[in-house]
Amino acid sequence: MAEPTITPELVQRHNLTTEEFEKLKAILGREPSYTELGIFSVMWSEHCSYKSSRPLLKSFPTRSPRILVGAGEENAGIIDIGDGLAIAFKIESHNHPSAVEPFQGAATGVGGIIRDIFTMGARPICSLNSLRFGPITDDAPVSASKPKPEAEPNANSGESQIENQKSKIKNNQRLFSGVVAGIAHYGNCFGIPTVAGEVYFDPSYEGNPIVNAFCLGVLRHEQIVRGRASGISNPVFYVGPATGRDGLAGAAFASQNLTEASAEHQRGAVQVADPFMEKLVCEACLELLATGAVAGIQDMGAAGLTCSTCETAARAGTGIEIDLSCVPQRAANMTPYEIMLSESQERMLIIVHKGREEEVKRIFDKWDLPWAEIGQVTSTNRMVVRNNGHVEADIPAKKLADEAPIYHREAREPAYLQAVRAFTLSQVPEIKDAAADLKTFLSWPTIASKNWAYRQYDHSVRAGTVVSPGSDAAVIRSKADSLPPNHDTEQGTRNTPEKLLALTVDGNATYVYLDPYEGGKIAVAEAARNLACSGARPLGTTDNLNFGNPQEPEIFWQLRESVRGIAEACRAFNAPVTGGNVSLYNQSPNGP
Template identity: 45%
Template sequence: MSRTPLDTVEHATATPDVELPWAELGLKKDEYERVVEILGRRPTGAELAMYSVMWSEHCSYKSSKVHLRQFGEKAPESDALLVGIGENAGVVDVGQGYAVTFKVESHNHPSYVEPYQGAATGVGGIVRDIIAMGARPVAVVDPLRFGAADHPDTKRVLPGVVAGIGGYGNCLGLPNIGGEVVFDACYQGNPLVNAGAIGVMRHEDIHLAKASGAGNKVILYGARTGGDGIGGASILASETFDDAKPSKRPAVQVGDPFQEKLLIECTLEAFAEKLVVGIQDLGAAGLSCATSELASNGSGGMRVTLDDVPLRDSTLSPEEILMSESQERMCAVVEPGKVDRFLEICDKWDVIATVIGEVTDGDRLEIFWHGEKIVDVDPRTVAHDGPVYERPYARPDWQDALQADDAGKLPRPASGEELKDQVLKLVSSPNQASKQWITQQYDHFVQGNTVLAQPEDSGMIRIDEETGLGVAIATDGNGRYAKLDPYHGAQLALAEAYRNVATTGAKPLAVSDCLNFGSPEDPAVMWQFAEAVRGLADGCRQLGTPVTGGNVSLYNQTGEAAIHPTPVVAVLGVIDDVARRTPVAFQEEGQLLYLLGDTREEFGGSAWSQVIHDHLGGLPPQVDLEREKLLAEILISASRDGMIDSAHDLSDGGLVQAVVESALLGGKGARLIVPDGLDAFTFLFSESAGRAIVAVPRSEELRFTDMCGARGLPATRVGVVDGDTVEVQGEFALTLTELREAHENTIPSLLA
């Protein structure tokens, strides 16, 4: 086997005319030329590997950056924000000296190729982001989108994804407390597997990713480095540098949750002993990302000896080592005097740890292999000065026709019997049906601090046993609304997550988002993206909840067909005492049901239009964020003062969906009366935003209605918790048994 000579910096300088496979690595011609311009010579193979992964869409946000800036520019004043966008995850002050970090990321493409490992490593990646901030992970959530529920490929992808999330999360001992499962044909070839995590720490324990202080050591710890996820680098290795290598490496990574658990404990112990100057997890782009980010966020340069990286496969080339996405690895910067203690802690947890380099007082990132310099770059040019594109965007020409196709014109049920029939169809449709078959595969209660989990409006975790302080998180995103109007669709996702947090009694504080869209090279998709970001930034400013971080996933499409624009929004809230939370389930017969907010004839993008008419057109519900704020304040006050015993936000499926869920969860029925001024159909199925239904004990009725009256929130008495049927007076009645069968059998019969 003959090896071509090592492509050192010296070699690259001496052989300026060697052609490198920059196109195969995903770089555009002008991007490659910029690399040459930055370096003043052609890059070495290793340098090219680094630039190509760090300048990819995934790592550089080159198409989305110009829009994402709005999250900073329009950020509302918030005392709660301790660390904002740009770090591994944002950090929020939740009081009593506690800080909470949370983030949502996507792992869409890997989960389609290999559902179990793709989803599992998605959980692993987001959890490492949390520990890199110095926080102990306390819970995960998983917003998921799949193709049609009855499509054969959904039966391949969904069970794998669910098992992967459950397998990894359960092994880590993290409760899964929230998320969503949505089916739509637009996700058929491109499921969305988003993963979120929450971590808790004391204020003084926040850590940032930076490498400062010349002489400090760079320590790589965790799993050995193997050939995972280096499809790109292998091109470099096989076609140009060494033809004897296998030409195709898999892009799939396999996770090891037990290794990750050790990594959590070992990292937190090192933090507790204040051994760490800076830290970075290794995710996409592996060591390329960790070294260039750490070095460029610090004050000096960095020198790394690649030979010292522990390998699982000794045949890996330096390019491959730099690009490998092997899971469960972290990189820490440690003062020389503390290295021994750091290594001791790693050894105690059975975690391999190796000093691979040190911080220098120059400003270069230099990487050596077999004693020769193969990388010599300014780390800032790799990590931060990637290309930025102002991609053209244009409102698609079909948007007007779509919005003109008003769902209000669809035939509506004419009799009580028809209403009843459609209610059953709605609550048994895959999107509205109970997801317990899925969520039961996750551990909700491990660690013993879970207060609320699915199917509650938001997940809630107690973080202080003494005081009962807790945090709540909800994730929402409605691709159908966003397709009809991306600006308002994104705001509706925000409003719903915000409302869900408030419905459980917690005060919304901050936002993380995962923006899932099609190809940015399509002006129509880019317009959807620009509109959604603008909507979200405007909405966050109005609600006073800053975006703390998140993730953009582009190129979610099959051929020419993009997914519905799907901004998934996570809202984090705080509750002073989790004992004051409000659950979804009806608690006691005789309690009065109040509908809060205004109900209009709004059916565009509704679940009803999808289930009954397979229709998507018109405009999504109106957004009134001032109303959302008022509603949230009322829900939080009512929860704190014990005025309501259960509450449920109204969203997809409308009031009837909410009442059926509360009734089934509580095992108690409801008698509903259609209020004056509304017809039964609109009352039951409209999806007007800014609404919730609450159950008020009779003794609290006056106090509650007075409060709503004084604050100007419409509150209409619409019924009472009673019996074992859900009855709409004068229209129809359905027994809880019938409803339960319809609501709970759908998913198991399709997927089990």
């Protein structure tokens, strides 16, 4: 099949600017192939490269004596909890996919964050979530960030507005129920308790929900694993289900404004979840890691094979070469472009110590998992992709993974803050019936009990949950069977002390809208209070920054000020940031 000609229009469709394309050509020293263009487009997307937010994130406190793996080093941060034990934890978003296909979008979001944890060598023991949707009732309060529009002078405008509002409410209800069902499906089937979370409803999230998933795992210090392609000539293994066309270029999809047209066009960019397969992959990988046969491991999350190959090589300062003809494929006639950019779920890339391949095959066969040896580590410092021997991509790994363009965006304080600062309590109408108003207030879905959502989550599986959903913070017990297997399982179990871990996820977007700097501080302070009310002391923080288009100066100012507030509060509570996620371009198809 002939590849498309690289034209300015094709480059633009890959969300690369003219300047970025010129830098790409300078790195390669030539025009890119179609597959190389796709590879650069996903790795230099906002989702993978953090090209707008990376300068801001440097202000976060990221060090303490307890930090074993810090922010940005690996797939998740790791903190020492004493007695030779540690916890790996992280939060990530899956917003655009959930807006397009709520069930699969949310389910695969849970699956992705679970993989990030066991990729570090930890056994996942609990999950949390933070969700935002448009109003699901017709009596919702007026949003501070999206006031109700004035009625048009038309005889039918009243009826049409009512019908339009009913349609929006039904869509928000569909998104809410689909996301909750997707989270419940994946967590319950995988066998991990969902122990805490939060849900807010506001018109500003209409059509573009926020779906953030968190996971925590436990491991021994000596079980920490790195995602590095170490050891020249070490074989590279693919494990998990075959690669398909689902999730194609999902990272690029998450790095652009969501519109009705893009949502429909990118419906195929939503991955398909299989929690039962992920459970097998998790157990097989943890058993394999205990043998010492693994030199490095990385999940195929955002950008799939592209990200897992170039990032592992870049971290290790090596090269990597793979042959796509060896990659299991479930769709006929897949092109190299499709194979490299597919985000099919539950797949792992494993670098194995040469000479120990049979141990790897034996364990994967035991768990009835598909596997394939697809390449090897090289000394070239390049990511080379072949297909039946023909070179489809040849790119310097580190320049692709770590040297994406960085932008110092223009920041401007939004004009609406003038009205915010001018607000006084004299503008609030007098309360005529306090009891009735209180009942109305408590009935709003944002304030009311979230039992409908969390009762769908299994929060007691593995028998470690001490404080269930609905309290200030969840408390979970880490015990001997929470740990991954090791060489001496009996001794490890006998000498493992139990630990009680408190977890919470918090954030008030209204506070952030009214004052991003103070709102950022308040989010951290609220989380610290919830932990303190559960008898715990904050040890670390993982953050998920969900904002709109960073190219709009007012939105970038909000992001910058929020980061400044979070950083200051984390320093005050001695709770360093161990990692997290930045999700941008979260704007409703109908406007910000």
